[in-house]
Amino acid sequence: MSSLKDIGVHVVHVGGNGNARAVLREVENLLQKLVEKGEESSIDLSGLPLSAEDYDLLEETLGEGEVVAEVHSLGPTRIHETGVPGVWWVTHYNDEDEVLAEFIEVAWCPEILLAPEDDVKDGLEALRARLFELKQESNHG
């Protein structure tokens, strides 16, 4: 919208609740657990009120990592590794691109990226069926 852009605006947010620091502490604890015991865990970001400033602080502190992934199932799910390896930012969206849920996952690999065993089995069967069809086709041809 061109008209509104002409309006000078101060983008300043009201004070944060200081919850970003609490989340960062928890990430540290969970990461230590992952390293020492191999336990994976996650933090639900909707559980705490986070202001825009809190988000900025979280994002700045964790930084950007090497991996970006997107899952398409019931709307997109966007995942990126943060600058701290093992700490993943997972955001689930619905079809209308609204945030359904947002997690910081502390794991070797986010659970949703791993192919579930049953799906893999179904996939194997589907592939075999497809191969069978191909064989039939080539026989006919």
Add this chain to the structure above:
Amino acid sequence: MSAMELLLWARGPGLGIAVAIFLFGMTLRLFEIYSLGRKTDLAAPRSPTPGSGWRTVFSRSLPYQGTWHRSGLTVITGFVFHIGLFIVLLFLLPHIKLIHSLTGLSWPALPTSLVDLVTVLTLIALLVVLVHRLMDPVKRLLSGFGDYLAWAVTFLPLLTGYMAYHHLLLDYTLLLALHILSAELLLVVFPFTKLTHTFTLFIARWYNGDIAARKGVAS
């Protein structure tokens, strides 16, 4: 009765009853004192009045050298909790809104966190005063039920207000209701205890100063 119902009672009928008893009691006390009457002093005044009355009001508010040395703690805690009470009562926004709705008068508020700090100081001062009263043999001997009651009804609104603001122990709604009720209790007992001094103190000081001046005694 739910916390909300208690709060509504405290903000409604409870407040009405408390304010009525307070005003009834205070008017009664003041009229009673006034209507006692005094004999007219026909002698010519030795010093100008009423100026010396006002001077006494001020000068008696400062501790004498002797008092200061004898019980400095009492003086300090006394000042702290009186000034603290004054600030908390008159400069917290919710209180100003209450006074405004009752009297139509309004003035700027102090930041809530500052008032919060003052509250803590006031509470500490009040506790020190109590401990001192209990420990000091002379004071303990002199103290009666009325003294402890006056202390308790002053302390409670501060404590419940502090707890409500910080959500300590109980739900906010319930704490707010208790805070208002404790303030109402203060209003109710106010005219019938030594707390009346809030209103009579300065009158009495002025009067003493004025009489003394008339008789030629320095105030």
Add this chain to the structure above:
Amino acid sequence: MNQRVVVDPITRIEGHLRIEAETEGGIITQASSSGTMVRGIEIILRGRDPRDAWAFAQRICGVCTLVHGIASVRAVENALNYPIPPNAQLIRNLMIAAQYVHDHVMHFYHLHALDWVDVVSALKADPKATSELAQSISNYSKSSPGYFADMQKKLKDFVEGGQLGIFTNGYWGHPAYKLPPEANLMAVAHYLEALSWQREVAKLHAIFGGKNPHPNFLVGGVPCAISVHPDHPGRGKGPHFRGGAGATAVDLTGLQKVKDIIGQMRDFVDQVYVPDTLAIASFYKDWTQYGEGVGNFMTFGDFPANGMDDPSSFMIPSGVILNRDLSTIHELDMNAADQIQEYVAHSWYDYSVGKEQGLHPYDGETNLNYTGPKPPYEHLDVDQSYSWLKSPRWKGKPMEVGPLARVLMLHARGHEQTQELVGMTLRTLDIPVQGLFSTLGRTAARTLETKIIVDAMSGWYNQLIANIKAGDLRTFNETLWEPSSWPQQAKGVGYMEAPRGALGHWIVIKDGKIDNYQAVVPSTWNAGPRDPQGQDGPYEAALKGQPLHDPKQPIEILRTIHSFDPCIACAVHVTDPEGEELVKVKVR
């Protein structure tokens, strides 16, 4: 053969409505409309702060979730002669318009459509043919064969699942359903599309009013301060002492979102709602013969460009049309004691002046007096009192209010876009102009006015933005906020055009408190019972002479009643100006 048909509950409406109809040889000879729920909101309002009244009044109805709030704040402002800033006026217009568009679309798809659309028949549709049909009537993007095949599969799964849920016991397969399977499938798809669309466009109310349903209002303006500050430097040190953008919902982002929503609304109306109405109507042209009603139409007017005190600036004009005569428009006076009156001859209320007299809302009184049968009951005594609704009349005449009345009034007053749209509709459907006075005409009028209103929204939006750019951020007038500044006594009327029709709230203020409050609402005009002269209300008149194929499946009754979009929680109300409640209940 005489038969009494009872339809209770009438579903897919707001509130509790009961219709009792007499039929003879498959034709309805007499109908009685009864509102069966009352809450007494106007009694509850007495003695309260007039500035609070909107919140109570708004809860009269959660479907027309905004209209009673608006009428209420306008009533108080009228009584106190309380002007509001231009921005507040524009924001209110945008909110009212959004309510229209949202409400009319939801009514069409979620409340009315199942009277015309056979969900089960959609299973037989050919998705490819459906796609062709959809593309032939509109350029709406979701119209591929795959889309409709998916939709059909979804529906099939659902039906085959055996749990029909809300579709249980529908009149599926009834001969009155005339749409081909493809049109049915398209309509079912749009039923679901509209459900997700309405969620999006309701956000306009959330931005200005904090939530929807039941957004917030304010006497003296609107409560949403605008936080787009061209020159505001902020005060104090550090960000904690400043707000700036993001401080309130009406900021740069919020206003951009409003603009997007207006676009979404216009697209859906142009590409889905209008084409669907015309397509479905083309299969039901026989419904231009039924459901006319009383032939008298009334509007109060709304969408001021220049404040409520200047009715000439209203987009929707006010007036009365009698006996279908569009050439003469009678002027209307909301304050005249002999114009708008309410009767209770067939309602469960008493008047101190006797049950036969009518009373103007300022003098209105209501004493609940239930004389109906003790529940549970089979039938109401329709010769006596049979409803919690009163019977409002204009100069003694029953009036229809709502979309049809408004479209006729706009047409009669020479509104060009209306005349074009009405002409286009009549040509497309190939029906005579008399066809407007019918069940179908009423439904079509609702669609047409939605188009007119959604087209007007950008104008108000641009004006609002222009004001903000010019530095005018005022949204509230503080001068008369404190009750101490009010006269000891005041009375006023707040009115508007609600989606369902002309709505008026009358208020009497005494010593800063509500002394009397009365709402006369659209569905009371339309759904009210007979008056002392025995004149039917619009619902009752509209049902008379209409066929009823199968009394067990009264779909024809539903079509006509739904074409009015009933809102019964609104329609039932009580007042009691003198403080005497005469609650005498005779239980028989």
Add this chain to the structure above:
Amino acid sequence: MADETLLEILKRRGISRRGFLKFCAATTSLLALPPSMAVAVADSLGRLKRPAVIWLSFQECTGCTESLTRAHSPSIESLIFDAISLDYHHTLQAASGHAAEEAREHSMKADWGKYLLIVDGSIPLKDGGAYSTIAGISNLQMLQEAAAGAAAIVAIGTCAAFGGLPHAQPNPTGAVAVSDIIKDKPIINVPGCPPVPAVMVGVLAHYLTFGSLPDLDDLGRPRAFYGESIHDRCYRRPFYDQGKFAKTFDDAGARDGWCLFELGCKGPTTHNACATTKWNGGTSWPVQSGHGCIGCSEPDFWDAGGFYKALSTPVDSVTGAAAAAVAVGAAAGVAIGIANRQRKAQARAEHQTVTIEDLEK
């Protein structure tokens, strides 16, 4: 097919287990459960069958239903087509009159003891319930019949939960809440006028997922959503602590998003999820749009002393009582003063002159 589980339905729709996992993660978040519960949620949801739900509307305004249709995740469509079988609901169902009542009776019979009963609106008890009837049956009778076979009851909205608007003084129709009538069934109160859509859906999802009631507070409200006050979660809270208050609805403070306490905000005593979940898909919520919280999820909020009066001010005017007290106090004070003077005078009159001679006796 009627016995299909949710997992089977989703699979048939071509939705992978990954999608299901995501659905469960979102549900866990919605229910305010710790993320580690996702496995338990997945387990129960996977076995879930669409339970029958009967929705009764009594003295209401349909605002609660309207609010439910604004639910974003999950949406009303997925709720009524995938998660539950909504067998009776006036505003949405296709059938009317006799056919509608038959659907209700059939559902009650088929799922006796198992269906979930949802109620919106209060129930009028005065005058034999004549103030609200459906199909000629009083609300009281219909509620009692439907409650008898319900597994649990959800009272949606402040009217059903606490009596709401019809219950406001002077309560002309004798309206009461569901819990005033039904004592022998588990009841979840989901108040709000209307309730936040995400809260309604969340409560339903919890019940459907675990088949049990969530943790409730002393007013029967789920703690997950009503556990904290609006004020504590409010983004304007820092301004309260700093003593920065909007004085009118469009002063600089209001535009900067300062605290609305002075303008009557009831946030400190109101327990609801508005400040965190917000409204209409996270678009805004009342305080963000500039109007104070009116306290709509609390009992008797309609009679709580005016929406624009600060929480610390009196509910009713005390001027009358104060004036009377002053007058009576003055009169009594004067009376006592006069009595005292008389006593003094009398004492003086009874005073006997004592001479030295007397003392020397």
